[in-house]
Amino acid sequence: MVFYYLINMKKSFLMLAAVLIGGAAYAQQTNPLLQHETEITEIIKSMTLEEKVNMLHGKTMFSSAGVERLGIADMKYADGPFGIREELEDHSWTPLGWDVDRATFFPTGSALAATWCPGIAYEYGKGMAIEAKLRGKDMILGPAMNIQRLPTGGRTYEYLSEDPLLSGILATGYTKGSQDQNEAVCLKHFAVNSQENMRGFINANISERALREIYLTPFEMAVKEGNAWGVMAAYNKIWGQWCSENFNLQENILRNEWGFRGMIISDWGGTHSTVGAVMGGLEVEMPSSTYLGDSLIAAVNRGDVPMNVIDQRVRNILRVRLTVNPVPANVANQKVASQPETQAIAYKVASKSIVLLKNEGLLPLSNKVKTIAVIGDNATRTMALGGVGAGVKTLYEVTPLEGLQKALKGKAKIRYARGYEPAPQARWGQKLPENAMEEYEKRMEKLKKEALKVAKGADVVLFIGGNNREVETEGSDRTTIKLPFDQEDLLEDVAEINPNIVVVMVAGAPVDLREVEPIAKSLVYSWFNGTEGGNALADVLTGKIAPSGKLPFTFPRKLEDSPAYALGVYPQKEQGGGDVFVNLVNRDRFAVRKADADYSEGIFVGYRWYTTKNVKPMYAFGYGLSYVPFKYSNLAAKVEGENIEVTFDLANQGNMEAEEVSQVYIGRPDSKVERPKYELKGFKRTAVKAGETTKITISIPKDRLRHWNEFQHAWNVEGGKAVIYVGGSSDNLPLQTEVTL
Ligand code: BGC
Secondary structure, eight states, X not given: OHHHHHHHHHHHHHHHHHHXXXXXXXXXXXXXXXXXXXXXXXXXXXXOHHHHHHTSBEEXXXXXXXXXXXXXXXXXXXXXXXXXXXXXXXXXXXXXXXXXXXXXXXXXXXXXXXXXXXHHHHHHHHHHHXXXXXXXXXXXXXXXXXXOOOTTOTTTTTSOOSSHHHHHHHHHHHHHHHHTTTOEEOEXXXXXXOOOTTTXXXXXXXXXHHIIIIIIHHHHHHHHTTOOSEEEEOSSEETTEEGGGOXXXXXXXXXXXXXXXXXXXXXTTOOOOSHHHXXXXXXXXXXXXXXXXXXXXXXXXXXXXXXXXXXXXXXXXXXXXXXXXXXXXXXXXXXXXXXXXXXHHHHHHHHTTOEEEEESXXXXXXXXOOEEXXXXXXXXXXXXXXXXXOOOOBSOOOOHHHHHHHHTTTTOEEEEEOOOOOOOOOOTTOOOOTTHHHHHHHHHHHHHHHHHHHHTTOSEEEEEEXXXXXXSBBTBOXXXXXXXXXXXXXXXXXXXXXXXXEEEEEOSSOOOOTTHHHHXXXXXXXXXXXXXXXXXXXXXXXXXXXXXXXXXXXXXXXXXXXXXXXXXXXXXXXXXXXXXXXXXXXXXXXXXXXXXEEOTTTTOOTHHHHHHHTOOOSBOTTOOBOSSOEEEEEEEEEEETTEXXXXXXXXXXXXXXXXXXXXXXXXXXXXXXXXXXXXXXXXXXXXXXXXXXXXXXXEEEGGGGOEEETTXXXXXXXXXXXXXXXXXXXXXXXXXXXXXX
16 A cells, blocks of 8 residues: 555656656746846856846946946836836936936826726836836836735825735736836835835734735736746835845745746845845845945855855846846937827826716716816826825826816816815924914915805816825825815815815825715716826716726725724834835934734735625725616626636616726635635626627636635635625625536
C-alpha cells in the first residue's frame, strides 16, 4: 500500500514538474519581460558593484539610473494615475514651467470605476500611455488601486472601489491598455494603504483572509491577468513589517505565488533600511539614496548582502528596462502631451461615469426650461490640481458651468451665482489672520443673497456643489463626510425660494446626503471628472446621453454606519504627528512614531458589511439610475467546465438608447466559513436601444468563488449550492437562481 502511494506520489510529482517546467517555458515565450534573459545575464556580468547599486535608488525626483557606459537608459517615472504630472526640477518639487507638459486630466479613479467597464479602463490606460510616451516617460505611477475601506479615506477619489473584483478588473484593463502601448504601469500601493492618516507609519493588523480576499486580490488580478511590469510598495506596515521590506508580500506572494517578474519601487520616502529592503524584495528606493546607495555598497562589501541578491534586483529592473523602449531625448517633449485623441478618451470615461441617484422628473432638462439658475462653487472650480500629491497641469478643463453654457447656447438662459466659497485654510505651519473667519462669514452672507436672487423665478435651479481637491486630498483623511462650507444651509434657503432643484455633487468620495436628498428633486453624482468633465455633465443633464454610471462604493447614511467606524477601530490614536509626504518636502526624516490600524471588520468591507448586517445605506454599492427603466428577466445559470454561465434578458423600456451595468452577485448559504450575504462575481455594461431587449451572458470563472482557508493558508473553492442574484445594483437584484458546484 505504502509502495503504491509512493509510486503515485512520484507520478504526480513528475506530472507536476512537467507542468511547472512546461508552464515556465510557456511563460518565458509569452511574457515580454522574459525575452532578454541571456542578454541581461551578460550585462550584469559586465557591471561593477557601483554601477549595479546606482540603479537601485532615485537619480532625480522621478527617475532612476541606467548604465550610460552600456547604453542602458534611465527609468523615467510619470507621476499620477489620472494624468501625467508636469516636469519638475531634478531634485525638488518645483515645476520647470514648461508648456509642452500640459496634459489631459483624466477622470480620477472613482470616476473610472463608476463606469464599471474594463474596455473603458483599457482606453484610459492607453490614453495615459500615449501622453507618457510623448513626455518621454517609461513607467506610469498608477493605477492607484487600494481598497476604499473608509468613506473618509483621503485618496478615495484616486482609488477605484471598495470591491476587489471591480478594482481588479479595472486595474487589469488599465494595465493592459498602457502596456500594449509599451508603457509600464506601477500598481500602487502594495499593500493595504487604505488610509492616509499616519500612512507613513501605521501598522495594519489584518486577518490573513481579509488580506487575501479583499486587499490583495486586485493586485493579484493585475499581475496575473494584466502582467503588470511595476509595483510600488506602500508606506505602511503590515503585521509589524514595512511593506517595502516585506519578504512575505514582495517575494513569497507577489513574485513566487503570482509570478510577478517586474520591478518594485518604494513610495517616495517609504524605504526604511538597507539590508531589510534589498533582501525583502525592493528594487528601487525613491527618490533618494539614503538606504540603497553608499550604505548598500558597504553592506555588500561587509558580506551582509550577497551579490546574487543585488544581481537579481538589477535583473528585475533590466527586464522592464529592456522591454520598454526608451524615448530618445530629441523625440520626447516635442509636442504638447494632451492631444485630441486622448481628450476624447477623457470625455468617454467622464460621460459614462456620471451617476443619477434620484430623479423626480427634472432630468433630462426639458426644452421648456428657459431660465436656469446655476449655483455653487464647483460649477466654476477646476479639479485638476489641489491638495497634497500628484495633480495634472492640464491643457484645459471644461467646468460644469462652461459645459452647460456651450450645450444650452441659444436654448436657455443661464444665471450663475457662486452661493458659497471654501473656508480659508491655514497653510502648513501658518496661522489664519485674526479676523479671517469673520470676513469669511460676511462674504458667505453676501454670496447667499446673490444666490437667492438668481434662484428666484428660474425654471430650474442647478446646484453644483460637493467637495473639492483641498477637501479630499492625499496625506490626510477627512474627519467627516458632512458637506463642507455650509452647503446644506444654502440649499435649504434656496429651496424655499425655488423648489425645482437639481443637485449635482462633484466629489470623489461619498458625502452625507441626509439633508440634501429630500431637497433635491433630482440628484446627480459627478466626479473629479477630468478635462472634459463639464461637457460630459452637460450632455447628461440635457439628455444628449443617458446617465449610466454606477456607484463603486457604498454611500452610508451616516459615517458611524460604515464598518470601521461602527466597530470603533477608526480613527486610531495618533502617536506623534505629521504626514510622511509633508515630512519629505520639509526634508524632515521620520521620527519614531507608532500606531496600529485594526482591520476588525475583516472581509466585511463596504456592501459586504451593509448587506450582511442589514444596515440600510443611503445609496448602495452598484446603484445608479438611467433616464429609461430597465427590466431584467429570464435568468438561467449553468456550470460549464470551469465557468458558471449566467444568461438573462435586459429590456430597455424607455424611449432613448441607454447603457446599463448588469451585476451578478453570488451567495454561498451552505458555506462552512463566515461569508457575506452575497458578493459581486461578474458584471457587464451593455448598450440597449429604446424599446429593445437583449440577451446577456456573463461568464464567471468558478475560481472567483474561492475563499482563503486560514488553516491551510490556501485558496479553497467549496462545493455545494451557489445562489445567483442578478440586477442593476447590490440592493436591487430582481432575479435569482441556483447552481450546484
Ligand atoms: C504617493 C505616491 C506618488 C509619490 C510621488 C507619494 O506621496 O503616495 O502615490 O506616486 O508620492 O509623487
